[in-house]
Amino acid sequence: MAKPIQLSPKEMINAYLLFFVVHGAQIGVGIQGFQRIIYQDARHDAWISVLLAGIATHIVTFCMIKTLEIYGSNDLYGIQINIFGKWIGNFLNAMYILYCFVAFFSVLRNYIEVIQAWIFPSIGTWFLSATLLIIIIYAFTGGLRVIVGVSFFSIILSLWIFPMLAFPMKYSTAASLLPILENDFRSILKGAHSMTFTIIGFEILNIIYPFVKDKKNVRKPVHLALLATTFIYLSVMMVSITYYSEGKLLKTIWATLTLFSFISFPFMERFEFVAVCFWMLIILPNLCFYLWAAYRGAIRLVNISGTTFVWLFSFFAFIGTILIQTRTQINTINTVFGQVAFYVVFVYPILLWLIAQLKKNFTAKKVKNNEQA
């Protein structure tokens, strides 16, 4: 068995906080405009795709926790080295760090694009990127306790956005959902596949698991978090399908933000201006957790301090945001990243579980044989 990660109780977090970790890591930039992509494939049955994707997250998480339980107190990086040996394991670890980097980058770049498209068309990409990175560095250097705190407050303080969906509901027609299951199952599955970019984030569980104090109680908060995410996506999707006409939804890139744009209060109109800026708080946990996950892997590969790592990482992300400028490029990155993430998040953990289980049985048998001999 691989050497478990030893931690002092002060560095660890309570299991129930995983609800906020997982939920906060899942919801991010994707929700701003995932409707169009799913709708392209699954049409007005898109909500079934969302539901299927939600169920898939539960299954994958089940496998993830099973794998992690075999190893007691270890993260994905340690498990990979244990299963595949030093060389292949380290290679896979490096790949996973790269995956975290691309995930971090795509969240950052998408958010910057939203800000430029909706509020400040003239403001420099470098400025938005630099300010966001400084905030993230500040959170990261505070340690895991601060990062989990950010995700906690991110969820609590943005709860008020969800009821805003009631405004567009006044103008929606439930008939748009009918007839149910008109599209063939294949296109619905394809739609579920397109959900990948929006629904990922819960793979942070692979890394944060050793930091949980009471590992027995991990399941409940994690599955509740997945349930909450699915519920939110499902409601947003339902409202979008019933609110937009068919042609309109296909042409709207950020359908959720457009939904917000006609919300008005006696003291405020054009709610999306506030929402887009407020979204910074919602993407903060995304960015922090991917950064932190990459850091956990990096310290296994090379001897590097947290401060050096975070500055290097931010530097590359900064360069990246400047290099990638157009909508087409960003869209390509999202699509490609979504494809890769599907295999990393949805396929790989199941494979890993099978291999780990096989290996465990094999080792157990070997030990038994040795004892008999």
Next chain:
Amino acid sequence: MKFKLPFNKKQSAPIKEAPKENLVRVAHETDHFIQSIKNATNNPADLIIKTLPPNIALIYIDKLVDDQSLNNDIIANLQNNLYETPESLKVALSISEVNISSLLKETIDTMVNGSVVIHVDGYPQAIVANIASRESRALSAPENESQVIGTQVGFNESLSTNISLIRRYIVNPDLCNEKLKIGSRTNTSVSLLYMHGIANDQMVNTLRQRITDLTIDELLDSAVLAEMIDDNSLSVFPQMLLTERPDRFCDAILDGKVGVIVDGSSMAIVCPQSFTEFFQSQEDQNLRWQIATFVRLLRLTAFFLSVYLTPFYVAALTFHYEVIPQAFLVPLSESRALVPFPPIFEALLLEFIIELLREAGARLPTKIGQTIGIVGGIVIGTAAVQAGITSNILLIIIALSALASFTSPSYMMGNVIRLIRFPIIILAGFWGFYGIMLAFCFILIHLLRQSSLGAPYLSPFYPPRLKEMRDSIIRMPIPLTAKRPALTRPEDNNKFEPEPVKPEKS
């Protein structure tokens, strides 16, 4: 990111060898002894030497000792009788604290503290009788933390009076009082107070360690001490409470907190203190829980209004006209029609004027200060609008946020609220809502990073403790708040056995 602090909390003080002068003994002859005291104290004008024939000399510093007990208890006793040895003399004095000392340094130290030194000619010892009397003002109502309902007494500058006030509230032998000396030149007495059996030992040890590790030459006020023993001295947010109310102090101590009182300072330090507790007043305990909850929520709203209202105005008018409803746009543009400045400049100017008024009001004598407050506010405000350098609406917003910042029960926290508004206004003026949100996230992360005596600063919200939120920004009825806050990691968790909220009437 780590900054080097101007003083190092963790470094242990270098071990000093006792200088030779500490070991000098008291001389046999009275003349010699007096001369050596004069030399050591640089012959001050208020040093009084009184010789009582045949062989006794009294040395003390004028006004440091209590004249009455000097006359009645010491001089009267010595005049009527003849004493041969210091021991017999010690027995004869009707003073509670009398010691015999043979070291010169020790004798002088106690004399400077308010003792009378008595020397019998021919003996290498001196008798020190402690009859110190310290000038201090009478107890009065707390001025900075006034309350409508509640006790109307505040700490004063005398350490012993303050401790006796606390002992009056907490009549219990478990109340621990440790005396420490701080400041190589001022030798200020500092008392560490906590409840044995409630306060967490580790926290008491940490605090004691932090205080004794300080190497400073002067300590004139507890605010200085609070800043130096904070977890993060560089943060703008205070992490320890300064209070002048004995009831608040006792309430905190009974919750398992540790208190520090500095001699000569009317403010006591209480720690650990969480961010939300800075918005609580002791009066909340005295009011019905519905009203207390309302007032607490009001204060929290005031905090957010005070910090974000002006930036919101600046951001909306500079960049986001779209968010202003049409009906509101007309009066707004009318009031701003004559204003030649951009909103950010307009807002900063008015905030600056408000801060000027506040500072002038605080510095001037009370009577003039009130005049400045009222006349200055009305005259400058009205004139500024008529002259067309600000808009009416902004004036309302600024006044509102200034007012809101004064609702904070802690003066220290009120200062912070007023200060952090300025960078947020500037950010809002340059980058609109995005700038405000940047500031918001930054403050949130900053607060998450802080700790107070090692306890999380944002407790009970993060880490979330649902049961303790009953007494945070709301206050539930007393039977529901029977637990002490986990912030202090108390040894004894329950204040009392919780009873049903509505007991059956018998």
